[in-house]
Amino acid sequence: MTESFRSAVELRHDFCNTTADLQQRYTAPLPDGATVFIPATGALYRLFKGLGTTFDTITGLVVIPANDSSDRWVLQEVEGTSPWAGQEASQSINNIPAPGSDVWAALGTLSGSFALAAGNANVFQVNATSSLLTYHGVPRSMKLLAIASMLGAAADIFSIVISKNDDVPAGSSSPQYLKGEQSASNAATSRVNITTQRIVTLEPGDTLRLMARSFAGDQVIQFHQATLSVVPA
Amino acid sequence: MSNARSFQPALIADLVTNPLPGQVALTTLAAEVLPDGCEVFVLSNRSLYRLDKLSADSALGGAVAGMVAAAGGGNWLPVSASQASILVDNFTDLTASLDGIGNFHPLSGTFASLTGGEWSLNTSTGVVTWLGPSNQRFLMNVSASMYNTTSVRDTIISAVLNGTVPPPSSRQMRATSPVATGTGARFELSFATIVELDQSDQLQIMLAGETTNVTVTNLLYTLTPLS
Numbered sequence: 090m091t092e093s094f095r096s097a098v099e100l101r102h103d104f105c106n107t108t109a110d111l112q113q114r115y116t117a118p119l120p121d122g123a124t125v126f127i128p129a130t131g132a133l134y135r136l137f138k139g140l141g142t143t144f145d146t147i148t149g150l151v152v153i154p155a156n157d158s159s160d161r162w163v164l165q166e167v168e169g170t171s172p173w174a175g176q177e178a179s180q181s182i183n184n185i186p187a188p189g190s191d192v193w194a195a196l197g198t199l200s201g202s203f204a205l206a207a208g209n210a211n212v213f214q215v216n217a218t219s220s221l222l223t224y225h226g227v228p229r230s231m232k233l234l235a236i237a238s239m240l241g242a243a244a245d246i247f248s249i250v251i252s253k254n255d256d257v258p259a260g261s262s263s264p265q266y267l268k269g270e271q272s273a274s275n276a277a278t279s280r281v282n283i284t285t286q287r288i289v290t291l292e293p294g295d296t297l298r299l300m301a302r303s304f305a306g307d308q309v310i311q312f313h314q315a316t317l318s319v320v321p322a
Numbered sequence: 323m324s325n326a327r328s329f330q331p332a333l334i335a336d337l338v339t340n341p342l343p344g345q346v347a348l349t350t351l352a353a354e355v356l357p358d359g360c361e362v363f364v365l366s367n368r369s370l371y372r373l374d375k376l377s378a379d380s381a382l383g384g385a386v387a388g389m390v391a392a393a394g395g396g397n398w399l400p401v402s403a404s405q406a407s408i409l410v411d412n413f414t415d416l417t418a419s420l421d422g423i424g425n426f427h428p429l430s431g432t433f434a435s436l437t438g439g440e441w442s443l444n445t446s447t448g449v450v451t452w453l454g455p456s457n458q459r460f461l462m463n464v465s466a467s468m469y470n471t472t473s474v475r476d477t478i479i480s481a482v483l484n485g486t487v488p489p490p491s492s493r494q495m496r497a498t499s500p501v502a503t504g505t506g507a508r509f510e511l512s513f514a515t516i517v518e519l520d521q522s523d524q525l526q527i528m529l530a531g532e533t534t535n536v537t538v539t540n541l542l543y544t545l546t547p548l549s
Contacts, residue, residue, distance in 0.1 A: 122363040135363075232546045234463065246508045267436070269542045272467040273510040274502050284465045284512035286544055288436065305506070322546040 131168035175208025185310040246304040416538040426528040456520035477531035
């Protein structure tokens with residue numbers, strides 16, 4: 090066992106009373122990946138050496154050491170649960186004009202009302218009128234779940250899919266089964282509920298949005314309720 | 323406050339080969355001097371592994387799920403098991419020939435796996451086999467879009483574990499709904515369940531219904547670890 094390895098053993102799973110104490114922990118002698126547990130909040134932080142300033146705005150989830158380095162403490166869990174989950178929600182909006190038969194259009198093509206229902210607002214930024222969700226957290230594998238209740242004036246088949254970085258382009262008409270496209274049909278002026286999902290790796294700056302299309306017809310689509318959940322996978 | 327020695331040791335290592343100077347490769351750690359349950363944080367993939375000294379299954383070695391400890395027996399198992407995302411090939415609809423009296427039947431078609439290295443998928447039957455360590459719990463989400471060609475009758479979609487079809491009275495691992503009729507209609511069914519899997523456990527999506535034939539146009543299910 091090398092000395093550096095032995096020191097790693099002794100420096101893992103240390104304690105701090107508060108995050109203010111954690112800020113004062115001198116990171117230079119600590120190994121990359123060292124962890125500190127804060128009993129009062131049940132929070133476990135892991136040291137990410139050289140992470141830099143990219144995530145400094147995520148207050149609480151990323152702690153900046155006082156020793157003026159590029160090292161950062163990244164929150165891993167709070168009482169066993171992940172702090173890196175979020176959910177966007179919307180309701181009762183005429184938000185997709187008729188884009189053409191089979192053509193994909195974004196939820197929020199017409200200005201709507203969208204909000205972050207759960208999660209850290211510095212990690213998950215929701216555009217309140219366009220629905221675009223931008224991720225600002227550390228890179229992670231995520232499960233995406235979307236559930237939407239939709240209305241069309243005429244009987245038709247509707248599809249939804251979750252688009253990452255516009256990989257389902259608005260205006261396109263290609264099937265998107267590999268991205269989790271799901272479909273259901275409605276009766277005229279009746280609602281239909283559709284669920285879709287996807288597993289992706291999110292990097293800071295990645296965007297997510299719900300896309301929809303109607304088959305055969307050319308429908309104005311109204312989303313009565315829609316949620317887009319992002320859960321660490 | 324610092325009381326690291328009262329904690330079970332948790333180590334830091336690099337992955338498998340070519341560690342940086344001063345670091346230790348996980349597979350060369352002298353596991354015989356470490357306590358069972360000891361954890362190692364691997365820098366290369368920033369993932370946590372736990373030593374299971376009682377695990378003697380060589381199938382867990384290599385890149386599948388864990389890594390065989392260098393000495394002392396056992397495996398280094400990933401603390402957070404990997405996720406899986408399975409879906410039907412987008413050019414071949416799945417079909418189910420049902421008996422109309424509620425017995426479950428498998429889907430026929432071509433399946434494909436999107437993600438997940440610790441799973442094995444039979445692309446003809448859709449049976450997915452868990453290759454990782456036992457006692458792993460997953461959230462399973464299933465979404466399927468379908469229609470039938472005869473009538474609007476109830477159809478059930480279910481996840482079947484190790485070929486044991488849930489009894490009709492069971493409300494677990496399934497969803498039921500009338501399915502739209504005709505190729506110009508579609509109905510989407512979804513359900514979520516928590517499954518606990520042992521190594522080699524198998525999951526398969528099956529259908530039952532009051533009608534005879536169902537075509538599944540889109541099927542996707544994901545399994546994510548509960549950690």
